[in-house]
Amino acid sequence: MKILHFEMNVPRELALASPSGTLVEGRYGNCMMFHLSDGRVMYVPPIVATKIEEAAIAPGESFELCKTSVRDGRRRSVEWSVKRVDSPSQLEQDLRASVEAAHAKATPTGGPQLVERAEADAIPPFAPLRNGNGNRSGPPHSENGNGATTPATKLEQALKTAISAAHNAEKFGSELGYVVRFDSDAIKSMAITVLINMSGEGRR
Secondary structure, eight states: OOBOOOOBTOOEEEOBSSSSOEEEEETTEEEEEEEBTTSOEEEEOHHHHHHHHHTTOOTTOOEEEEEEEEEETTEEEEEEEEEEOOOHHHHHHHHHHHHHHHHHHHSOTTOOOHHHHHHHHOOOSSOOOBOTTSOBOOSOEEEOTTSOEEEOOHHHHHHHHHHHHHHHHHHHHHHTTOOOOOOHHHHHHHHHHHHHHHHHHHHO
């Protein structure tokens, strides 16, 4: 069984296979053993298990775990930090920045921004549904903080398409016994591809 080792001050992105670990006796005292979703195991101090529980990390949910060296005067100690991976809202911000950066490299100066063009003339990736009268319903909507619905942007649709595709691929792989995980960077790359294809279809 492969063991995940942690280097000092190097965060590692991982996901648990089960919600709780097993207390085992190690060389330097008791530690917690966790099974990870990629088939590996990790051995960490009990304080890490407490932090994972406090953060309500669910099995299969990606998060960052970092072993950090801390200096207090002449003394050195080790601290562990647990942090969730970027939320969809942060992913959307990163996606927008990535699209603009890629467009700046590929388009002459003075050209329209890719995101603006995509939101203006792209074809949504979700086909409109027919209502009970046989008429097509309006574009996809999302709910804002006040409970009201607003039209979903093309950027939001592209991101949701990428997240949905990643989720379905992971589920399909799990059914076949093949573990596959998509991190935030992979989802951003897929969403950029979807958004660019949406823009091209709109122009055609």
